[in-house]
Amino acid sequence: MDAIRTEALTKHYTVGFWRPRPYVALDGLTLQVQTGEVFGFLGPNGAGKTTTLKLLMQLIFPTSGRADILGKPAGDIDVKRRIGYLPENPYFYDYLTAQELLEYFASLFGYSPAERRTRASRLLDEVGIGAERRLQLRKFSKGMLQRVGIAQALINEPEVVFLDEPMSGLDPIGRREIREMILRLRDRGCTVFFSSHVLADAETLCSRVAIMAKGRLVTAGALSDMLAFQVRGWELVVSGLTDAVLAAAKARGDVMRVTMVGPARHALDLPLDPPPEKTLAALIAQGACLVSLTPIRDTLEDFFVQQVSGAGGSRFRESA
Amino acid sequence: MKVIGLVAVNVFKESVRDKVLYSIVAFAVMLMSTTYLIGQLTAGQDIKIIKDLGLASISIFGLLIAIFIGIGLVWKEVEKRSIYTLLPKPMRRQEFLLGKYFGLVLTLVINIAVMTAAFYLVLALMRLLEPGIDAVSAAPATDAAMLKAIALVVVELMLVTAIALFFSTFSSPFLSALLTAGLWVAGHFNSDLRNFGAVVASPTLAQLTRAMYYVLPNFSAFDVKSQVVHAQAVPASYVALTCAYGLTYIALVLVGAAAIFARRDFK
Amino acid sequence: MxxxxxxxxxxxxxxxxxxxxxxxxxxxxxxxxxxxxxxxVQSPDVLTRASLSYTALVADLYWIRAVQYYGGMRLSNGEKKYDLLYPLLDLTTSLDPRFDIAYRFGAIFLAEDYPGGAGRPDLAIALLQKGLRAQPGKWQFAEDVGFVHYWWLHDPTTAADWFNRAGDMPGAAEWLKPLAAVTLAEGSNRESSRRLWREIGRTAEVEWFRRQADFRLKQLDAMDGIDVLERAVQMYRERAGAYPASWPDLIRAGLVRRIPADPTGLPFRLDASNGKVTLDPASSLNPLPAIEQAR
Known part of the structure; x- marks a missing residue:
């Protein structure tokens, strides 16, 4: 059974007051996410990621198509018991403390008062909210609200958790903590469906991704299988090489381009063949000192730019 | 069902934290000070004036709470996006809406109960200080019949709350407040509408005013304040019938609100 | 759904x-x-203060209530009580002292004989005099006071005095002074009444006054008609020794030409036992005012 399954899921909004026109926020999305997967839902802003998540949460209703979670239609009360959801830029009741908020949400799942308290405390520990949990949420920063948001999404030990931009508003340390938490969830057998516009988040976490642009699904599958993200070459930064050695390497075809990046420090563009280990070994033998070696490939941003410039056409439907 | 209670308690908690109950303190201070002032100014009629004033302020304070909290109940959740985390929890949208409604009703009832207690306390105190006071007024100072008037005020305010909630499921707070207050005023002048129908010449206009009279909530029916103050009989059957009217109207408005709310997109 | x-x-x-x-x-x-x-609220002062800056609007509200109260009482089948009419009008005109219609119509409602109105010409005059205190130059109010004295109190002397006063005010209608003279000379009779109503009807700015004048003129015509017919009945009795049993008797005797009808078209009633002529009870002209014929 798929954890999440959508079929031709479509959402139109009507925009414009004087001349209302339907705007296609999501256009025929068909997607399957398997149980236990960490699934990255990627795309630039406005690609339809949040719309999809809201449709799955039944915060909005589809114009056509259907969405199932755990084999039942989205919005089913039984399904809601078994899932968690973090909205984009979450916001909560100003007048409650973090502890009270989590206990309130826990109560909605029918837990006993003692159980509510232990679950709330444990999750706040887990997302790194310390003594601040006794403060009213109005005093919380954006990053802290994001952490509380993640905690509340996990209050019922969900089988499927939906995270809308979980890394946004967090500093690098926070991002790493969230990544670790997602991996822990995966190890527990939880299906994680998260949206992001940052490729690096997906690369380190996801078994599979879907890439969205302009309300349409562009491609879905494992990132490593996607041609657009194959390694095209290597960038090698070395120091301590003479111009003669560099010229010789260039003449052999081992090095495509040389850029001076500092005193006696060069950045070299290497082709895929010969393998970079070989070229590196040869250069080290001639007195080079390794600074860094990184693969060259398209970033998600490059990919988005290509898609957005390539896929023309208006998202407004022509009204007959 | 249990969810409705949980949401309601949370609304009550919010109103306490937002210091809504301070209105009770304002009420008590106002009542005490006017009591003192009127005691200095008039003779004999002061019990009547204090009763009028007390009953009127209970209903006005209640009205302000009902309208100004009622219109924000749903709107605030949507505007601040807190509804995004709440609705995916295991609850139906109707349960959320009813929870909000009963939470505010709970706030109102507690508010009015405390104000009523303070009101009777002031009256009892006056009676203690001036033992002959009952002889000059139509009804005893601590007349239990006033509870009938207060009970009807509670039902009236429950209806106002339902109307405010109804409007707030699809319009802005400003518009909701305007519409709710407008309906409240129109509902109080409803009997004029009926009389108007009796004196206009055009039968179409007479029918129109008659139709409006039945469609608009008849808030004037809930007002028996002057009757209880003048010790005129208000039979229990009248109170019961008016309550039945109010509760049926509330059910009507809430079903409408739930039907709209259940289909709404939260963009 | x-x-x-x-x-x-x-x-x-x-x-x-x-x-x-x-x-x-x-x-x-x-x-x-x-x-x-x-x-x-009973006290105009309290109400004026309580209505903050909306006095004119509250005045309108009370005026509508006064009209509804008056209209409702007139139409009601139960006991007609007009005791709130004056307080309502008093409140209206205190809130908005320049509410001309409230003074003029209010005076009509108050002066009209019970049960058609309150039957309180004294209060009608009090209301108009309050209006004159607020707007001393309003000659229509003085005219109306004269009218109440003339029509409802049957006091032509005081009425003539008020018509004179009204005529002296700046901008007053030119017919007021002659009217005052006629009223004083002839007292309260149909001819001066007819003159008064004709002028009111001719100069009225408000449709209601025109219709009222028309109605009163028809009443006067009906009263003249009754007098003529009763004289004919008397002549018949002198000739035939008995009252006529019906109008055809009079027609056969050549005293009237056809069955007589009042200005609304309904035939007059003839009482064969005493020779009295009356309006049909269904006639809208009932009840006729008590005004003597011209001397």
């Missing part, structure tokens, strides 16, 4: 039904409650 609509229809029907029941219960509740409800 269908269930919600069905529930709402059902509840809507219940609401209307309960309101109808509740209305009946409330009517039985406190009969005199209407009084307190209608006035809210």
């Amino acid at each position: 269908r269930a919600a609509i069905a529930a709402m229809v059902l509840l809507g029907v219940a609401v209307v039904g309960l309101q109808a029941l509740d209305d009946r219960a409330r009517a039985a509740l406190v009969p005199q409650e209407a009084a307190a409800d209608l006035l809210y």
